[in-house]
Amino acid sequence: MDSEDDMHDANDVESMDDDEGFYSDEMGMDYYGSDDDIDVDFGEDNEGIKRIEASRAENNFIILKESDIKQRQEEDITSVSTVLSISRAASSILLRYYNWSVSEVHEAWFADEDRVRKTFGLLKKPVVQLPSSRELTCGICFEAFHRGSIRSAACGHPFCCACWEGYIRTSISDGPGCLILRCPDPSCGAAVGQDMIVMLVSDEDNRKYSRYLLRSYIEDNKKVYVAIDYDIWSINQPLIRGLHITSIRQPKVGVLLYIL
Template sequence: MDSGDEINIYIDNEVNDYYGEDANNTDCNYDSLITEEDSMDSDDSYTEKTRLEGPKDQNYTVLKQSDIRERQENTIAEVATILSVSEAAATVLLRHYNWSVSKVHEAWFADEDRVRKNLGLFDKPIIEIPCDSEIMCGICFDLFPRDEIVSAACGHPYCIECFRYYISTSINDGPGCLILRCPDMTCCAAIDGDMVNKLVLDEEKNKYSTYLYRSYVEENKKIKWCPGPGCNRWHLTLLQST
């Protein structure tokens, strides 16, 4: 790249770095940009901001955080519509298949029941909650009114406070919360984003959202963080252009 080329870099540092990188290192070496070999599927859901001109096989589009989030939301909505599932379920599917829409479709239409079973996306409860006026929580074993009992798609009953603590603890432990399952050791039901947003506080919701955003960038073969040391703190991403 010629030193005289004008480059408009869009950066966004609103989200805290939950992965523990050195927040004080903000040097970014744009001469060390690397290419992604996989070609990008055609997709008009993102807005092109800047193209770094170089050799023909090294063209990039620099996107800021809001553009990536919009692209992520559009991908989730697309899968949810095509498969006739909730956006929370679509997110679980995309996370499992590294945000590849084609892999999700291939697996789902080949054997929907198998995919649902493996990922804990049950379409009906596997146990029936008793019709009693009070239900026993599966964690603290106290009795609670039915309106104070919640469960994942499996139907295992838990009191609101226990389930909230279970989810919040997982979120505060790190990005493993994105594959959280029912507290019952014998159950694999997924705890999806809808349940998270229903139960936890705003701080945990923001952390969960950030983990999901970073997952989209780091597990998606078509998107790369800028390789400059410490630059990922600024959420600067590189997307190969076609």
């Protein structure tokens, strides 16, 4: 017969298994709540922050505000854009796929640039040559438009601004999948970056897209963690050297930690 301690241990394991999302892929999504409420509440509590500060020397991290995280994200995007001589939109796409690791992006790019471009839809030149006529036909609604009202991704497939807007807006409404948006042509894998999104959709949709991009930087980046109620909630690792994890779904207090 199992001892009482063994029964308690078994119950503890079962409890962890039943804790929905504790180590699941949906953990980060639960933290932010629904797609309509994706702002992070970075509250202030001096006592809690002091406890985190006390662990800083041992754990080698710094505490950042949301604005600091945004700045670091911008710096990473600028770094990749400068070194690889590509647009900031293309840099964002690559960084997201490589979990916001600048070094991994550089390594993959210089090892095989053509392979990286093909994999992530960063084309060097259009695959469609548009006629020189004043009017072009939209590939979605099949209406004729003045070429000034037609937009294309790097592939060159022509779509009117209204169809582009509807396509992008629907993708943003569906959630973070908008960060891996591709050309509307089913046969095309050309990436649609933030530069086109800024140009084609409303300010509100642009803000949502930017929040999803920041959310990706926090969730996917191996150097970024969230401290909640003075414990460490890690998206990428289960433990940071002795600091306890909590799986709180809707935190009211939080700060961001950046691992050095």
